[in-house]
Amino acid sequence: xxxxxxxxxxxxxxxxxxxxxxxxxxxxxxxxxxxxxxxxxxxxxxxxxxxxxxxxxxxxxxxxxxxxxxxxxxxxxxxxxxxxxxxxxxxxxxxxxxxxxxxxxxxxxxxxxxxxxxxxxxxxxxxxxxxxxxxxxxxxxxxxxxxxxxxxxxxxxxxxxxxxxxxxxxxxxxxxxxx
Numbered sequence: 213x214x215x216x217x218x219x220x221x222x223x224x225x226x227x228x229x230x231x232x233x234x235x236x237x238x239x240x241x242x243x244x245x246x247x248x249x250x251x252x253x254x255x256x257x258x259x260x261x262x263x264x265x266x267x268x269x270x271x272x273x274x275x276x277x278x279x280x281x282x283x284x285x286x287x288x289x290x291x292x293x294x295x296x297x298x299x300x301x302x303x304x305x306x307x308x309x310x311x312x313x314x315x316x317x318x319x320x321x322x323x324x325x326x327x328x329x330x331x332x333x334x335x336x337x338x339x340x341x342x343x344x345x346x347x348x349x350x351x352x353x354x355x356x357x358x359x360x361x362x363x364x365x366x367x368x369x370x371x372x373x374x375x376x377x378x379x380x381x382x383x384x385x386x387x388x389x390x391x
Contacts, residue, residue: 218306218307218310219304219307222306236291240288240291243284243287243288244288246280246284247281247284247285247288250277250280250281250284251281253273253277254274254277254278254281257270257273257274257277258274261274306333309332309333310333312325313326313333334350334351335351336350336351337349337350337351338351
């Protein structure tokens, strides 16, 4: 992968994640404000009832507000914690790891270091037989970068962990030793 493409991917990814976080934060804040408003309305109705003013409409409104309060509390407590954000210098770190890997692969004395670098970039490699040849699946956070850079669309499942599948044809046998 090209370092400038990785850098661009990270910048776009950050922008989209930040946009989604902002939207989520705005929605949560709107629910919190509504919860405060609903609680105030409930308090005013209870105060009016305590002072002797009571109508069937007030009671119906009170029950509706209490139902809404329960729903808002449930929604707010069920909202997932914010997802982790990528470090701003991730592209540079990735670029450096790829450069180190390229260097290590060229020099037999550094092959072990190259394997260590590869392990830090890819969480898991799964090889399965398929027609013709076999399928290699890279699993890990790096797989999202590889998949998007390959032009295979946007990530729709979860933005932080994914996998990339490639199919190798005849002549490409899986390695006998794992990474």
